[in-house]
Amino acid sequence: MFTAALALLSPAAPRAWADSNAPPVGLDQVVHAALAREGIPPEHAALALFSHERGRYLLLWRERELMTAASNAKLVTSFAALRLLSPDFRWRTPIYLVEQHDGPDTPARQGLYVRGSGDPSLSEARLDAMARHIRAAGVTRIDGGLVFDTSLFEEPTPPAQGDPDWALAPVNPYIVNDNAVAFTLLRQDDGQPYSVVTDLPDDAVEVVSNLAAAAGVDARIVVRQRWSPEGVRFTLSGELDRAHPTYWVTATVQQPVQYYFLLLRHALRRAGIAGQMPLQPRQGEFARVKRVYLDTSDPLRILLERINKDSSNVAAEALLRTIALRGKAAGVNAGDGLAGVRELLRQDFPQAWEEVSLVDGAGLNRESRVSPLFLVKLLNRIHNYPTFSHEFISSLSISGWDGTLRYRDFPPRLAGRIRAKTGSLSGVQNISGYLQVFREQVVFSFMIDGVPRGTERLQEAQERILTDIYDHLVQSQAPERPAKQPIVRN
Secondary structure (H helix, E strand, C coil): CCCCCCCCCCCCCCECCCCCCCCCCCHHHHHHHHHHHHCCCHHHEEEEEEECCCCEEEEEECCCCCEECHHHHHHHHHHHHHHHHCCCCCCEEEEEEEEECCCCCCCCEEEEEEECCCCCCCCHHHHHHHHHHHHHCCCCECCCCEEEECCCECCCCCCCCCCCCCCCCCCCCCCCHHHEEEEEEECCCCCCCCEEECCCCCCCEEEEEEEEEECCCCCEEEEEEEEECCEEEEEEEEEEECCCCEEEEEEECCCHHHHHHHHHHHHHHHCCCECCCCEEECCCCCEEEEEEEEEECCCHHHHHHHHHCCCCHHHHHHHHHHHHCCCCCCCECHHHHHHHHHHHHHHHCCCCHHHEECCCCCCCCCCCEECHHHHHHHHHHHHCCCCCHHHHHHCCEECCCCHHHCCCCCCHHHCCCEEEEEEEECCEEEEEEEEEECCEEEEEEEEEECCCCCHHHHHHHHHHHHHHHHHHHHHHHCCCCCCCCCCCCC
């Protein structure tokens, strides 16, 4: 971990670069007027815009100010992963058949040994495929335990939460479905509590609904978890507005190893493998009979879409620890990953690496900070990287199309013209990426920090300001129409 020691330049007003290639004077006034109109104090905003084609900055405003990164931290984590691991990197999770003995003279019982790889892309569908492969390898019964090796990562401790409304599951070598459980809440016509629907198997998960329906209330939902060796009980409590027939809520998993175990055991039984298969912690070494399966993830380029388009926090944190495995065989933590990221930035950005100070990989921690100027430099560097620029840019959300930008309220003329990563915490709203203006690509970072306003209202204000910037750039580049000539009749 590191902190910035660089004197920060904080001009009182934005600066538009005055040269022959810059747009007409006025972009700074446009931004200043837009901030005033939206009620955002200038000292709580920072911007940088760079034209790739012109090789010039179009606007700088408090560009070196270290702002709360929020999920824009994932841009740095993604860049470091592509540089150090390559777009084709895959996680590999080996599964072994092992012999277990209750005593020196007892017969061997057959168990499974799983060495978690920290693969953040695993789904229930992949677990089902894994179980079918194990059955196809001749395994029909498992009387011993399912043994999970958690040594790859240090004991998981979630980073400090950046916002009480955000939560992060403990980062662990065992991740299924982002270690999150999604619930659909359905209103009942008979006045009974809302029913709760989830896709998780009934033999592993019990759901209890204590959700009451009332008129005109603000929805408040609390999800409690109670874990046992045989399953988990989720109890949902709170009040919901009966005017809404459906709600959706997601809970992070508090016991990731046990969650993985329950879903894998269910998949094994569904594949036709018998036996009790209790969860068993690793205690010493086992006699490995043979490897029965090697699960291989999708390539990193695919995972990056979940990190940047969908803003998966668990995937970003797992990726940060995977970066650390280049230097250590096991027992890595966030600090090891951050040390690798810092060294890479020191090499690639020798004049600017101190303009970023991360303490996590996802940006949930408010101590993770970065300047908009650094993000523009990072994005501009990526644009010129032939080995992975396509993969990185493709992982960003497209305005009006997908990811976190799909339902943002940009006007139709901006649909498809923004590829960017968003970032939100209470009072924080960031967007950094690429803006297409005619044939010109503008690399930008627009960060708002410390404005006590609801997330939706702050997003709308940022969208209107960015639209003003786009309209000004379009107007400044639009070719002049020739004056109409009078019609002369003979």
